[in-house]
Amino acid sequence: MARIGWGLIGGGEGSQIGFAHRASAGIDGRFEFLAGALDADPGRARQFGLSLGLKPERAYGDWRQMLAGEEAREDRIEFVTVATPNVTHFEISKAFLESGFHVLCEKPMTMTVEEARALVEIAEKSQRICAVNYGYSGYPLVRQMKAMVASGQLGRIRVAFAEFAGGFMADSADADNPRVRWRFDRAQAGVSAITMDAGIHALHLACYVTGRKVTSVSSDFAHGIAGRELEDDSLTAFRMEDGVIGRAWASGLAIGRTHGLTLQVFGETGGLRWAQEQPNQLFWTPLNEPTRVLERGASGLSDAAERASRITVGHAEGMPLAFANIYRDLGEVIASRQAGAEPDPLALDYPTAEDGLHSIEIIHAMAESAGNGSRWTNVP
Template sequence: MSVRNWGMVGGGKGSQIGGAHRIGSSMDGAFRLAAGALDVDPKAGRRYAMSLGVPRDRAYGTWSDMLEGERDREDGIELVTIATPNATHYEIAQAFLKAGIHVLCEKPLTMTIKEAISLEVLAEKNNCVLAVNFGYTGYPMVREARAMVRRGKLGAIRLVVAEFAHGHHADASDADNPRVRWRYDPSQAGVSSVLADCGIHALQMAEWVTGQRSTELSAHFLSAIPSRDLEDDAAVQISMDGGATCRLWSSAVALGHQHGLTLQVFGEKGGISWAQEHPNQLLYTPLNKPTRIVERGSPGLHKDTVESTRIAVGHPEGMVSAFANVYRDLAGALDGKSAALDRLPSAADGVAMVRAVTAAAKSAKTRGRWVSV
C-alpha cells in the first residue's frame, strides 16, 4: 500500500474529533499527515501542526493558504479531512474538490440540501472521492449486521429502532463552553442541533445496514434547556423505501447515557441489536430460537467483518479502529476498489442525511406534520 499525503482542516488541539482522525488515518500507514490548517486561530493551528510533525512550510494558518500551498506541489495532499464546525464544511469542501483533491468531510456534509447535492455533483465531475465521516460504519459488527441483512438472515425488515442519546449537554450552566456553544447556534450548526450532530449517525447507520432510505418523516423537537435556539432532544418517526418503519431518538440531555448510540433491526425472520458501548457483540435472535451473541473475531463471519477486525478476539476494539477502517476504505477507493467504495459512507449518504435533517426541522415546526424527505 503506498503512503499518500493527507491534510486536515480543523481538528485542532483540544477538538473533539481531530485526534480520532489522526490515529485512525495512521493505523494502516496509508496516509501521512503532510499538511494542516488545524485551528480557527492561525497561530495556534500552525503551532499544533508542527508539534504533530507537519513541516513548517506546510503548517498553514488558514485552509485557503493550505489549498494554495498544496494544489500545485508535486507532493501535494491527495486527500483532505474537514473537521471544522458544520457551517464551514460546504465552502471548504467545494474549494478542495474544485482543485481535484479528494475529501473526507465530517458530518453533516452541509447546512442545506442544495449545497450537499452540489458537492456530490462536483465530486463526480472532478473524479474525486467525497466521503462523509459516518465513522461508526467502520465497526466490524456493524458491517456484520449489514451483511446479515443483505444475506436475508432477518427476512424483510419491519422495524428499525435507532438511538443516539447522550447526556453531556444537560448542564444549563455550560452554555458558554466553546465546544457546546456552536452546536446550538443556528448560524454555525444550521436548522438542527442534536439531530444533525448525533441523530444522523444513528439514522445513517439504520439506512446503511438495511439498505433502505428514508422517504417520509414526522419529528418532534424539544429544547429541554429553554435558552437554546436549537433542539437538544429529537424524536422522529420515519417511513423507509423498503417498507420498514424507523423510530429514531436523539438527545443531549439524557443524563446517565454516555455515548448512547444503538441500533436494533427487526425483520420477519430475526432481530439484531448492537450498542456502540459494547461494539464487539451483536445480538442475534432468529425467529423461535434463543438469542445468540455473535462475537467479533469468531469463526464464520462475513469477509467485510473479518477484514475490518484488527485485534484478536476478546480484546476491546473501538472507535479509532472503526475510523481506521474508513481510512483504509478511502485508500482502497482511491485505488478504484469497488468493495471499498461500497463500504465507504458516501456523498449520497451525506446528501440523504441533510435531506432528513431538513425535513425533520420542517416537520418539528408544525408539531410533527409528516414531511417528504
C-alpha cells in the same frame, strides 16, 4: 506501495475529533500526514502542525494557504480530511474538490440541502472522491449487521430503531458556555441542534444497515433546557423504502447514557441489537430461538466483518479502529484508481457524499415536520 499524501484541516490541539482522525489515518500505513491547517488561529495551527512533525512549509496557518501551497507543489497531497466546525464544511470541501483533491468531510456534510446537492455534483464533475465521516459504519459488527440483512438472514425487514441519546448537553450551567451555546443558536447551527449533531449518525446507521433510504418523517423537536432556541431532544417516526418502519430518538439530555448510539433491526425471522459502547458484541435473536451473542473477531462472521476486524477476539476494539476502516477503504479505492485496477468490492462500503446528502435531506424534512406540528413530511 507508495503512500498517499494526506492533509488535515481543523482537528487542532484540544479538539474533540482531531486525534481520532490522525490516529485512524495512520493505522494502516496507507497515508502519510504531510500537510495541515489545524486550527482557526494561524499561530496555533502552525505550532501544532510542527509539533506533529509537519515540515514548516506545510504546517499552514490557514486552509486557503494550504490549498494554494499544495496546489503549487509537485508532491502535493492527494487527499484531505475536513474536521472543522459544521458551517465551514461546504466551502472548504468544495474548494479542495474543485482543485482535484479527494475529500473526507466530517458530518454534517453541509448546512443546507442545496449545498449538499452541490457537493455531490462537484465530486462527480471533478471525478474526485467525496466521502463523509460516518465513522461508526466502520465497526466490524455494524458491517456484520449489514451483511446479515443483505443476505436475508432476518427475512423482510420490518422495523429499524435508531438512537443517539446521551447526556452531553444536559448541564443547564452550559447556558453560558460559548462552546455549547452556539449549537442552539439557529443563526449559527441551522435548522437543528442535537438531531443534526448526533441523531444524524443513528439515521445513517439505519440506512447503512438496512440498505434503504428514509422516505418520510414525523418529528417532535423539543428542548428540555430553557432558553435554547433549537432542540436538545427529538423523537421521530419514519418510513423507509420497502415499507420499513423507522423510529429514531436523539437526545443530549439522557444523563447516564454516555455516548448512547444504538441500532436495533427487526425482520420477519430475527432481530439484531447493537450498542456502540459495547461494540464487540452483536445480539442476534432468530425467531423462536434463544439470543446468540456474535463476538467481533470470532469465526463464522461475514467477509465484511472479518475484513473490518483487526484484533484477536476478546480484545477491546474501538472507535479509532472503526474510523480506520473508513480510511482503509478510501486508501484502497484511491490506490486502485491510481493503478487503473478494480478495488476490493468490500472497500466500496464507505459513506459517500450521496449518503451525506440523504442525511441532510432527512434532517431538514424532520425540522420541517417538527415545525408543522409533527406533520408527516416527505424526504425528497
